Amino acid sequence: MDIEEQLPSPLQSVSHGLLKQKNIHLFIKRDDLIHDKVSGNKYRKLKYNLTKLKSEGILQVISFGGAFSNHIHALAAACQYTQIQAIGIIRGELDLNNPTLKYCTEAGMILIPVTRGAYRLKEKSLEVQRIIDLYPGAAVIPEGGTNELALYGVGEILDEIIMEPIPTPDYFVLAGGTGGTTAGLLNSDNLASKVICFSALKSDHLQHEILRLAHNxxxxxxxxNHDYHFGGYAKWNAELCAFIDQFETETNIPLDHVYNGKAMYGLMDLIEKNYFTEGSNIVYIHTGGLQGKNGLTYMQQKLE
Ligand SMILES: Cc1ncc(COP(=O)(O)O)c(C=O)c1O
Structure with missing residues (x-):
């Protein structure tokens, strides 16, 4: 991709009172620092997708996302840098004051809203298919950027970690949505650790989906783990926000409220409950999503 990325992303040892008390070694793979606009798992997933499009001379790409989608935001930025025309099919109405969509427009993405019903069906709906037909030369990247090439890009996280002077982790821990990032880890030849995926969604299909994507x-x-979704996708409460604030103050590592806040809450709660044996080495993969913090502030102000 034609961007100035910070790779390998830093692997940071975390100091936190609970970790000390339980004798757990926690490292955070700071993929959130790869780039300020194309970061986290979005960078990993888009890297080979956009490189392939460019090499094939395909200069238009269509993808899908909700109003605060990290994927849509990163795609808009990556396409602007790579000089590919991005078209975002957005679930529900378009609020162009929402910071995510405002940025996408500024980055040159064409935003087209569709009804929630059509969004659910994606290419199988007439409404979405009509939009795709308007751009016959465009490639379609699925929601969340999850496809085979994305998995390949995610696998590079492990290639980077293996080069680090730390013991082989007992666990990798990360947040899950479509399951693509977790599947990318499972699919890697370099995996020798357990992988805990905290679902950010209420749905119970995630395990099946991850294994399907990772070819088992x-x-x-x-x-x-489905115990820390806080009521479902993009739902949050005061307890989650308080946890994020406290974690950020203690470690200086920012967390979003849709994915990493929930997964880190889950991890810390399991540590508190002695799920891990003393001396365990855990690598948490920070999947980014920090642009969503502006969306949270925007929503909170709207509710006031
Ligand atoms: C910041 C962030 N973390 C984690 C995820 C979940 O990743 P996946 O959909 O690959 O399971 C997403 C969504 O794709 C995300 O935007």
Whole structure:
């Protein structure tokens, strides 16, 4: 991709009272620092997708997302840098004051809203298909950027970690939505650790979806946890916000409220409950999503 990325992303040892008390070694793979606009798992997923499009001379790309989508935001930025025309099919009405969509427009993305019903069906709906037909030369990247090439890009997280002077982790921990990032880890030849995926969604299909995407590789290493979704996708409450504030103050590491705040809450809660044996080495993969913090502030102000 034609951007100035920070790679390998830093692997940071975390100091926190609870970790000390329980004798747990926690490292955070700071993929949120890869780039200020194209960061986290979005960078990993888009890297080979956009490189391939460019090499094939495809200069238009269509993808899908909600009003505060990290994927849509990163795609808009990556396409602007790569000089590809991005078209975002957006769930529900378009509020162009929302900071995510405002940025996308400024970055040159064409935004087209569709009804929630059509969005659910994606290419199978007439409404969406008509939009796709308007751009016959465009490639379509799925929601969340999850496809085979995305998995390949995610696998590079492990290639980077293996070069670090730390013991082989007992666990990798990360947040899950479509399951693509977790599947990318499972699909890697370099995986020798358990992987705990904290679902940010209420749905119970995630395990099945991850294994489908990963072609059932390393199934025995996968643990999907559904206990920390806080009511479902993009739902939050005061307890979650207080946790994020407290974690950020203690570690200086920012967390979003849709994915990483929930997954880190889950991890810390399991540590508190002695889920991990003393001396365990855990690598938490920070998947980014920090642009969503502006969306949270925007929503909170709207509710006031
Ligand atoms: C910041 C962030 N973290 C985690 C995820 C979940 O990743 P995946 O959809 O690959 O499971 C997403 C959404 O894709 C995301 O935007």
């Amino acid at each position: 590789r390393n199934e025995h290493l996968l643990i999907v």
